[in-house]
Amino acid sequence: MLGSQRITRRSLLAGSAAAPLAAAGLGTSSPLRAQALVHSGPYEPTWESLGGHRPPSWFDDAKLGIFVHWGIFSVPAWAPRGEYAEWYPSRMRDPNNPTHAYHRQTYGAGFAYRDFIPMFRAQRWDPAQWTDLFAAAGAGYVVPVGVHHDGFPLWDTATTTWNSATMGPRRDILRELGDAVRARGLHYAPSYHQLLNYYAPEYDAPHPGYLSEKYLREWLRPQVRELVEDIGTEMLWLDGDWMATAEDFGTRELVAWYYNRAAARGDGVLVNDRLGQVRSQHGDFYTQEYDHDTGQGPDHKWENTRGCGLSFGYNTNEPAEDYLTLDELVTLFVDTVAHWGNLLLNVGPRADGTIDDTQTALLRGLGRWLSVNGEGIHGTRAWRVQRGRTADGLETRYTTRDSGERVYVFLLGRPGTTVTLPAADLPPLRRDHRVRLLGHGRPLHWASRGDTVVVDLPTPRDQPVHCLELREV
The missing domain is CATH 3.20.20.80 (Glycosidases)
Structure with a gap:
């Protein structure tokens, strides 16, 4: 521009x-x-x-x-x-x-x-x-x-x-x-x-x-x-x-x-x-x-x-x-x-x-x-936090649906094998929460570590933005 x-x-x-x-x-x-x-x-x-x-x-x-x-x-x-x-x-x-x-x-x-x-x-x-x-x-x-x-x-x-x-x-x-x-x-x-x-x-x-x-x-x-x-x-x-x-x-x-x-x-x-x-x-x-x-x-x-x-x-x-x-x-x-x-x-x-x-x-x-x-994207609403960053500086954006039961975390860029998110930006996560990468069939392993949540990622597909879904099962 x-x-x-x-x-x-x-x-x-x-x-x-x-x-x-x-x-x-x-x-x-x-x-x-x-x-x-x-x-x-x-x-x-x-x-x-x-x-x-x-x-x-x-x-x-x-x-x-x-x-x-x-x-x-x-x-x-x-x-x-x-x-x-x-x-x-x-x-x-x-x-x-x-x-x-x-x-x-x-x-x-x-x-x-x-x-x-x-x-x-x-x-x-x-x-x-x-x-x-x-x-x-x-x-x-x-x-x-x-x-x-x-x-x-x-x-x-x-x-x-x-x-x-x-x-x-x-x-x-x-x-x-x-x-x-x-x-x-x-x-x-x-x-x-x-x-x-x-x-x-x-x-x-x-x-x-x-x-x-x-x-x-x-x-x-x-x-x-x-x-x-x-x-x-x-x-x-x-x-x-x-x-x-x-x-x-x-x-x-x-x-x-x-x-x-x-x-x-x-x-x-x-x-x-x-x-x-x-x-x-x-x-x-x-x-x-x-x-x-x-x-x-x-x-x-x-x-x-x-x-x-x-x-x-x-x-x-x-x-x-x-x-x-x-x-x-x-x-x-x-x-x-x-x-x-x-x-x-x-x-x-x-x-x-x-x-x-x-x-x-x-x-x-x-x-x-x-x-x-x-x-x-489609049918979602704004989450209480709209933007943030991972621990390694990757920008994030958020949406939600179903009155907050599902929260979506968009990773603006191409992440590595793990992503560390501020827990304050996420819904309170419990053991029965499932995290998955859209486009990837299996749930992902995640763990709470202090004031962060660490998610292990599969090899991501080549796309400009990736999206995680956090959902209570």
Whole structure:
């Protein structure tokens, strides 16, 4: 990773996203109020009422979701190292960003972002093949970007003819993918990113009404309702929230409507914290993105989202060293789950609908690791201790299930023939406790020695993280 040089979504606002909005007289300081969505039920549009919502257990059990950033931006598929390729339509208009020069040199100054639409064909896309890969990775849910900040919805929306069903691929991508995902028994939750609009293809510019009441009434709310009522999304995964307050967006009313509708139907739904400048304050789960909003922990359910590399959208300018290794991915995943988080791992497909070998290998490698160690991941909860070290310095992480009757100790690395654990990090061990290494059939010999527990290990298989189960028989 590029550390402090990483370009986050918030820092990108210093560039071309803010300038067109200001030029259009649509700055973020306008006092805007959305009309309430009326839907009777137990939830009111107040933080206190919404805070009483209980999310479904499937989300906590799943641990792993797959994010998919795919769209017009997948055609140029380019960004400077460390930047997000899906921000191409914004950065190509910023003379201070390398994307501006790249676009002119590659496509010409007169080539508009919307001119990429006929090149976004998805001619090799097979939603069932995608879903097979996601399931093989061990994912429990899929979050495709329904519409990014570029204003091109990937479903047959009534709000604009500029969408994937009428242009480009001429396919209702969200509906087709949803059918495939649900057929595999996975949960489905297309995301919505139009809390920030820096481009609308029909105008070849930011939406002229962005953040106005008309924008909320005729664009934002109808599109969210289509995702909920027509496509069927099991969570509101929103983004662009830093541009205005929750009051400006009317998200409290939107969430109350969503919760009440689900309650009436007996559906289990949930909402992230990107509701309008309230991250890590409100929402069923908080979100972390790369090095932004870090420091999440077991006090509130959260989700860690990032790409296999440093971009969400596919970036042909990203070298192999910018991608996670399998060791890094597994370690990140285990660390996230131990601290009561989920990992929402992004893939960025090519414009033709294929996923490159590097990302595919990472997903399959994670799935192979989970096929051995998934018992310590799926369906578990945070243990009273999340992290520690063995006597010889190997880092550890912990999870539990069955109300603490089983505790899992993850050894981050490749241990030797014995491992010495602090007894204070473990449940009180008695003679009838069994210790086993996941993937190894026989119970292991263990012994208490003062304030430590020593476990004899078999020759471990070659994998980045090993998992011990401690269980009372």
